[in-house]
Amino acid sequence: MEPFIVSARKYRPQTFKDVVGQQAITNTLQNAIDNNHLAQALLFCGPRGVGKTTCARILAKQINSDGSEHEGEDFAFNIFELDAASNNSVDDIRNLIDQVRIPPQVGKYKVYIIDEVHMLSQSAFNAFLKTLEEPPKHAIFILATTEKHKIIPTILSRCQIFDFKRITVNDAAEYLKYIAENQGIDAEEDALHIIAQKADGAMRDALSIFDRVVSFSGKELTRKAVTENLNVLDYDIYFEATDLILEHDIPKLLVLFNKTLSLGFDGHHFIAGLASHFRDLMVCQHEDTIVLLEVGEKAQGKYREQSKKTSSLFLLKGLDIANDCDLKYKSSKNQRLLVELTLMKLASIDFDGEKKNPESLALQNKTIDFIAPASFYQKVYPRKNERQENNPPEDFKKDDPKGESVNTEEANQVVEDDIKQNPIRDYGKTAPVSPKSEKNEPQTTSAVQETEPKKINITSQKKRVSGLSLSSLKAKKEHELNKIEVIVDEDDLPKDIFTEEDLQKHWSDFVEQIDKKGQKILASNLNTDIPKLREDFTICIELPNSTMKKEIERESYELMGHLRTKLNNHFIQLQIKVNESSAKKFAFTPEEKYQKLREKNPTLDLLRKEFDLDL
Structure with a gap:
């Protein structure tokens, strides 16, 4: 039985044309050889398995080739490879320098390939500087490294630098397809793409994985066999999970996650793969970004089909949400619960492709309760004198709060006409109005007063108002105004006579009410002085400073409304005087409190002296 040769060695490129995914570098090197424009020190840097050492060997072979040698000649005597990881001392570099002086016996050049050059010590680098800068004409140095940043600048400045890039998934998959055809292996395109993705840009790793999977599955290389052997979560799981998320089916989604865990995958792997799946769906939604999807044609069709079901907002x-779970996973104490909570959040997303406006959602399939402006009541419900002069028709005698009737269609028309004429109104603040009591007491009203909002149902209109239309904005503006202007004669306003005791009683009731509501400062200010009744129903109080006066004046609207309603007198006025001398009546410090008590009881001094008390 012939010994097995791994694909990474068996299919190592022998020419620059065979190198995968490094066309820019191979073309540059080939042109430099053809034009005799090759530098004497080259630095090949890049990730593992991308062709650095391979290109160095091809270069060493080509610069010594003149066409007269046989096909299998590899110029082994002219190529010296040094592993700097194990030969990194000054003595190793000195031995190398001694060898450089000897010219080649066959060919034109001696090529020194120093792999992992970043592992050289600082002293070895310094010993190598002079030879690297001015080597013999027959010597060419090729340095290879995966970590260019560890090489000292003096070495970098003496080299021509070539940065090798990672092998793309498509390039790796194409090369694997070529190898599979040479070996007579029937490989699915999706299977080769999974191998290329698992290799993470390294062609050598891709070939090693390919050999391993072929050993597992034989001549039939399927996507299922690759996912099982590489412990890769199949993207069908993510397609199924996304469908369940779009259907908001949380129970089945949690069962699918549990099935994934039973296959040996952890939650972090699942949620990270789901985020990548969402990313792939997003790049499928635009023709220009489909090239970013690194999967086979069959898988691309699935991604395009599912991307049509999803929106960009979703x-x-x-x-x-998935990225937030990814960040929190390692620090979470209950990682499974974290992923399950994330899946439930994902299944609760409800976007239909555009952001909903809150107002349109609020008005959708709902009746608009419209508060009519004051002009409506002035037209539909005229004042007392006008009602006596103009008797309403018979069809206008229905559902009138003042004893008369309203025609709904005519009322709606009045509202529409008023809105067109007055699109924006500012009714300002209005004074409170007390409703009629059960004993038919006269109702307290004012020139500007507040009543219960009058609501008119306009659902009978044929055209429904849109939540974003100008009409809806007007309706919203009118809806917010629950205070209307009603013109009332002063003769109709109540003016009952009351006593100072009644005033103080209702004053105390109001203070108690606001104290229970938490308005402690206002309640304290109102308790500072006892209200006194003067002529013309004027209430007078005296305060020690202007700050307290401003506080009461700011809240006087509610106070006066309460007193006018309870005392049934709309002509009550409040007068506040500031008397700073009255501030002395209040004791704040311990000394002031003691003086206050001593004024009431002079024997307090005797008690204090007898027992030698202190404040």
């Missing part, structure tokens, strides 16, 4: 929200 995918953005889903990516944000």
